[in-house]
Amino acid sequence: MSEFNEFDQQGSVPNKDTGSIISHSFEMYKGVFLYGIVAMIIYLIGGFIIQSVSGFNSASMMEEMRDAGGDYSSFSYWNAPGFSLYLSLSGLLGILLAPLYVGLIYIVNKYNTKSQIDFADLFIGYKQNFVNILIYSILSGIISSVAMALCFFPIIFVYPFLLLGYPILLFENASATEALGKSFNIAKENYGTFLGTTVLGALISIAGIVLCGIGIILTAPFMMIVMYSAYCAFLGKPRQIEFKK
Numbered sequence: 194m195s196e197f198n199e200f201d202q203q204g205s206v207p208n209k210d211t212g213s214i215i216s217h218s219f220e221m222y223k224g225v226f227l228y229g230i231v232a233m234i235i236y237l238i239g240g241f242i243i244q245s246v247s248g249f250n251s252a253s254m255m256e257e258m259r260d261a262g263g264d265y266s267s268f269s270y271w272n273a274p275g276f277s278l279y280l281s282l283s284g285l286l287g288i289l290l291a292p293l294y295v296g297l298i299y300i301v302n303k304y305n306t307k308s309q310i311d312f313a314d315l316f317i318g319y320k321q322n323f324v325n326i327l328i329y330s331i332l333s334g335i336i337s338s339v340a341m342a343l344c345f346f347p348i349i350f351v352y353p354f355l356l357l358g359y360p361i362l363l364f365e366n367a368s369a370t371e372a373l374g375k376s377f378n379i380a381k382e383n384y385g386t387f388l389g390t391t392v393l394g395a396l397i398s399i400a401g402i403v404l405c406g407i408g409i410i411l412t413a414p415f416m417m418i419v420m421y422s423a424y425c426a427f428l429g430k431p432r433q434i435e436f437k438k
Contacts, residue, residue: 204305207426211315211389217422218394222415224304225297228315229414232293237410239290243282284334291330294417295363301421302364302431322362328369329358341372352395353387354380359417360424364431379427387423394419 207217221227244250295318303310307371318326333355340347357376361367367375380387398416401409 203385204302204307204430205425206430207422209383209386209426211386211393214386214390214419214422214426215393215397217425218415218418221301221305221422223419225300225310225418226411226414228297228300228310229313229417230410231315232290232297233413235293236286240283243279243286247279247282247305248273249279259288276375287334288327288330291359292316292326293324294318294414295321295326295359297414297417298360298363298421301418305421305425305430316365318363322366324364325367325369325372326359329362329372332369333381335360348390349395351392353384356380356387356420357427358420360420360431361428364424376387383427390419390423 206218207219278287293315294313300310300314303314336351336355337348340351354377355373357379359371361372361375362369364425365372394416398413399409401412
């Protein structure tokens with residue numbers, strides 16, 4: 194596994210291989226994980242509110258699935274009370290919180306360049322390129338949904354093409370379509386590395402569910418850090434950008 198460059202005053206950049214990118218992501222996440230936890234708590238609070246408003250009871254549905262004893266022929270998600278509304282509101286929540294994930298990427302870059310981090314930095318995506326972040330979130334959500342509708346596995350092969358989108362939106366102030374196109378083209382030329390990085394990053398991100406359900410709060414944001422490290426590897430470390438408060 195290749196080693197990434199050591200920290201210096203200018204920050205570190207990983208090599209263009211999966212091992213180096215993931216290692217770099219770990220180093221970055223150790224310094225910003227508290228902000229990632231805050232982002233996840235905000236997401237979970239939003240999910241709790243949506244579940245209350247929609248009337249959907251996920252615990253009850255899981256209990257019904259267990260009681261089915263493996264026979265799901267008569268079980269339908271769509272017949273669960275409030276599920277359709279819950280699904281719609283959850284999608285909307287994901288779109289509205291996309292700038293929060295961009296804010297985490299911004300904080301990672303500040304940590305990497307040894308700049309002072311403010312809590313308000315987590316919300317920079319709501320002031321910088323906000324509309325394009327929302328549009329990109331919708332476009333990537335549609336692409337991911339189509340892939341998952343076909344089968345679970347295609348999303349694994351499709352997501353690498355989306356890996357650089359959010360960092361490009363932030364650091365290059367690009368439009369949603371520009372970010373999507375640039376991310377696609379870079380991933381296409383380096384697909385093996387992007388696929389390996391996506392798979393490992395995703396496994397680490399969902400590890401909190403496997404090891405200890407609530408642990409997802411700690412591990413889920415890791416994928417945002419992977420996006421930043423991949424951006425540094427293939428497009429260079431972005432200069433530290435300062436936005437008007």
